[in-house]
Amino acid sequence: MPLENKLLLENKIAIVVGGGQTPGETIGNGRATAILFAREGAKVAVADRLLSSAEETVKLIVAEGFEAFAYELDVRDEDGIKNLVSTVVQKWGRIDILHNNVGVSIAGQDASVEKITPEGFDNMVAINLRSMVLTSKHVLPHMREAGSGVIINISSLAAIKPFPLIGYKTTKAAVIALTEQLAAGNARYGIRANVILPGLMNTPMAVEGRVQSGKPRDEVIAERDRLVPLGRKMGSAWDVAHAAAFLASDKAGYITGISLPVDGGLSIV
Numbered sequence: 446m447p448l449e450n451k452l453l454l455e456n457k458i459a460i461v462v463g464g465g466q467t468p469g470e471t472i473g474n475g476r477a478t479a480i481l482f483a484r485e486g487a488k489v490a491v492a493d494r495l496l497s498s499a500e501e502t503v504k505l506i507v508a509e510g511f512e513a514f515a516y517e518l519d520v521r522d523e524d525g526i527k528n529l530v531s532t533v534v535q536k537w538g539r540i541d542i543l544h545n546n547v548g549v550s551i552a553g554q555d556a557s558v559e560k561i562t563p564e565g566f567d568n569m570v571a572i573n574l575r576s577m578v579l580t581s582k583h584v585l586p587h588m589r590e591a592g593s594g595v596i597i598n599i600s601s602l603a604a605i606k607p608f609p610l611i612g613y614k615t616t617k618a619a620v621i622a623l624t625e626q627l628a629a630g631n632a633r634y635g636i637r638a639n640v641i642l643p644g645l646m647n648t649p650m651a652v653e654g655r656v657q658s659g660k661p662r663d664e665v666i667a668e669r670d671r672l673v674p675l676g677r678k679m680g681s682a683w684d685v686a687h688a689a690a691f692l693a694s695d696k697a698g699y700i701t702g703i704s705l706p707v708d709g710g711l712s713i714v
């Protein structure tokens with residue numbers, strides 16, 4: 446069958462780490478990506494610290510007639526990561542796609558460089574960066590054995606633009622270096638690794654925290670919308686999900702080591 450007629454991810458096996466979401470009025474990047482991967486033909490393992498949130502994502506996927514399961518995982522726990530990987534391999538035989546979506550800022554005890562504590566900084570590194578190192582560490586042997594695989598890491602435009610919180614800024618920048626290292630070191634095994642840099646997205650993670658700190662929702666949204674060159678509007682989690690589905694697919698088969706902004710042009714102004 447010609448490639449064009451197939452779903453993007455037909456018969457692929459995917460893990461989405463951080464596939465639940467922060468509660469709120471819109472959909473998060475991880476949940477949207479897990480749903481889109483399933484719609485495009487993948488079976489999806491949805492891992493999250495909040496099992497109920499991962500289960501909600503799975504419910505949405507199963508309701509559409511696709512296959513997924515939820516897995517409780519705190520990405521700071523290497524044994525948990527190891528068990529997730531072996532559970533997926535036992536259940537579905539291989540891992541084609543590893544999508545690393547977990548990322549926190551204030552919720553991870555982040556602060557400005559003047560105010561950061563050693564514990565807060567270590568926690569940011571463990572959640573935003575070490576997690577992606579460790580999931581890669583445990584997935585790569587399976588991908589190498591198969592001679593194929595795709596890793597997608599979620600960084601942020603904060604990696605290349607000014608950002609007030611030092612843990613988020615530095616870990617998201619390091620995620621780019623990590624991805625380049627993964628791409629360079631694994632190309633010979635047929636494994637690709639790419640990183641997405643979301644800009645200002647209208648997701649609960651980005652909006653709810655600001656609303657909770659007292660600003661009216663309309664104002665939070667209008668302020669963020671105004672900054673975006675393309676259409677003066679924030680992106681949605683689906684924009685990130687579509688980029689991820691493309692990068693995960695065979696149509697991106699010659700693309701590795703790239704940093705892809707999904708930002709409505711924010712990175713160029």
Ligand SMILES: NC(=O)c1ccc[n+]([C@@H]2O[C@H](COP(=O)([O-])OP(=O)(O)OC[C@H]3O[C@@H](n4cnc5c(N)ncnc54)[C@H](O)[C@@H]3O)[C@@H](O)[C@H]2O)c1
Nearest residue numbers: 463465466467473474475494519520547548601646650651
């Ligand atoms: N929304 C934006 O504007 C924006 C912009 C740039 C980058 N990003 C990046 O997008 C990613 C997340 O987006 P989202 O909308 O899905 O956020 P989200 O908060 O909805 O989803 C992240 C998920 O990660 C889970 N999580 C947090 N800590 C965890 C841990 N220790 N172990 C396991 N799971 C954990 C949360 O429970 C949540 O379900 C992050 O990497 C973030 O930095 C977002």
